[in-house]
Amino acid sequence: MSLDLYYCSTIPGCRAVLMVGEALGLTFNLHPLDVHNKEHLRQEFIEVNPLKTVPLLKHEGLVLFESHVICTYLINKFGKDDSLYPKDPASRAKVDQILYFDSGTLYKNLINCLDPKHPKCAYIKARESLSVINRQLGQTPYAAGDQITVADFALVATISTAEAVQPDLSRHPNIVTWLRKCKSVIPGYELHNEPGVQQFAKLYHSKKQKDGSEVNDKNKSGV
Structure with missing residues (x-):
């Protein structure tokens, strides 16, 4: 079995795949690419x-090139059971709903918000997106129900990245509680996610300083 993974540790989706692999006991042939130095543009x-x-x-x-598809493929292929990605149609739909929301809405809005020169509307959309997740986590302990699923792996990679540069999530207390819990229970969080989060934060602050931009008052209050 050969699992070749091309990745960049600053990208949340890459870290989600690595954590899923850890949970499944998989070993990847790792091919790191520094997208910030355009290594992904090599022929x-x-x-x-x-x-x-x-x-x-x-x-x-x-060949698969979308992080959520990679995660669910690995679980379907190598998972000993369906706990991370339920086979029951209703339960799976709840997981898929969070995965689609993460890739199509939450990630995009948070990344736009983290642009030091972002418009005010990007900041508002990011807060609204987090409010959706916060409301869901007020109903269930994990993103898609009572048990941890691949949806939590994807969300924790995205939200922990935002937390590293906009650490005040106090408007979303359910997310704060959930995030603290995920950091302790998701396999490989410290190994595969935390270093990439810190690297992203370092690049973010370096770019902001280089651009001469300042964190304005509304950002100081958090998203």
């Missing part, structure tokens, strides 16, 4: 993935 990688994105997984001739 040899473009030949593998014309979209020039990471993460990318190669397994027995199969």
